[in-house]
Amino acid sequence: MLHWERGTVVELRAGWAGVTRLLVRLEDIDQTVKALAYPELTGSPGMGESVLLNTNALRRDLGTGGEALVVARPEAQQEPQQIDGHMVKARYTPMQTMVDAIDDPASEHYETLRSADGLDGMPVVVADLHSSLPAVVAGIRADAPAARIAYVHTDAAALPAAYSATAAALRAEGLLEATISAGQSFGGDLEAVTVHSALLGARHVVGADVAVVIQGPGNLGTGTGWGFSGVQAAEAVHAAHVLGGTPIAALRVSSADPRERHRGLSHHSATMFGRATLAPLLLPVLPTDDPQYSEFHASVAEQVESTIMGVGRERGVEHHNIALRSEGLRAALDVLPVKLSTMGRGLDEDPEAFLYAALAGRCAAGLTTQR
Known part of the structure; x- marks a missing residue:
């Protein structure tokens, strides 16, 4: 069930591209709450405007930014945006929206997508946590500062790509060439129906060196x-x-997570890259002669061998352990124009979480210079 509450906009807060943030005074109780609107769905509410909010996550105190979501502006008169194509995302929900997808017959990119049949070896870095994104980008930029990077936003978590303030900041700083929202996600610079067509769009529409x-x-x-x-x-x-790309795993690693299943190599990485993956991967880890190498990193390497590489071999899949040194990566992480945070921990509290993501970026950068 949806938890609806009505209120009036009393303050406009700082937002970012694709996101309007507000303070809303609720009607039924004497309370002011933070709220968020997606202009693509509702337009941008103004001061004094009445809004209808979805407060499900807010009232349950879930980790969604502590904000209600604007779902309607009952008094607004708004002309619908002209969409040439027929693609619908968030399909059959009350908030389904029309988008111009690159693989839609009405798209200017349609013929490119129709003729595209591969990625030409393009490195594709894959991670499970969104907080890995800036660290991956830092690792790429450390060794290939001119690389064109496309981010494919999948539909496993936040459907609105605009919700990512991190991706918006990376785009604004010129560190990402484009965000492509794939599947049921929407609101990227480009839209795609599947991850497959998003990857083809990254390579052949964006001209990305890395996805x-x-x-x-x-x-x-x-x-x-x-x-x-x-x-x-x-x-x-x-x-x-x-599609003929080169998959690279950004391993989820932590030395500070209080949950044992996520310390060292997370069980999430062991499951998704070990038990769930049936294609060969590159697995970046620290070499034994790296100045930062320690018992912790030796333990991670052992976990990678037993839970990912060993499981792969049992299934006839040969993953490759790639040893990469860490020089320069901390400096690249330090100068990022976005905040690094994973599960509430920053770079100083959990440096390994960001180091392994940056190693994946470094691995991808090395492959861009070889093509």
Whole structure:
């Protein structure tokens, strides 16, 4: 069931591209709440305007930014945006929206997508946590500063690509060439019906040297072996493989997570890249002669060998352990114009979480210079 509440906009807060943020005074109780609107869906509410809010997550105190969501502006008169194509996303929900997808017959890119049949070896970095995105980008930029990077936003978590303030900031700083929203997600610079067509669009429409595929903010986990939204990353690996790309795993690693199943190599990485993946992967880890190498990193390497590479060999899939040094990566992470945070921990609290994502970016950068 949806939890509806009505209110009046009393303040306009700082937002970002694709997102309007507000303070709303509720009608039925004496309370002011933070709220968020997607102009693509509702337009931008103004001061003094009446709005209808969905407060489900807010009232349950879930980790969704602590904001209600604007679902309607009862008094607004708004002309619908002209859409040439016929693609619908968030299909059959009350908020379904029309988009111009690159693989729609009405798209200017349609013939390009029709004739595209491969990725030409393009490296594709795959991760499960959205917080890995800026660290992956930092790793790429550290070694290939001119690389064109496309981010494929999948539909496992936040459907609106605009919800990612991180991706918006990376785009604004010129560190990402484009965001492509794939599947049921929407609101990217480009839209695609599947991860496959998004990857083809990254290569042949955006002209990307590297694609990064990650779900949006809002990873859902249950503590069970298979019940986490990031498991969808395995399908991104398969898509990259069948299209002739080079899949690279951004391993989820932590030395600070209080949950044992996520310390060292997370069980999520072991499951999605080990048990769920049926295509070969590159697995970036630290070499033994790296100045940062320690017992912790040795343990991670052992976990990668036993839970991913070993499982792959049992199934006839040969993954490749890629040893990459860490020099320069901390500096690249330090100068990023976006905040690094994963599960509430920053770079100083959990440096390994960002180091392994940056190693995946470094691995991709090396492949761009070889093509």
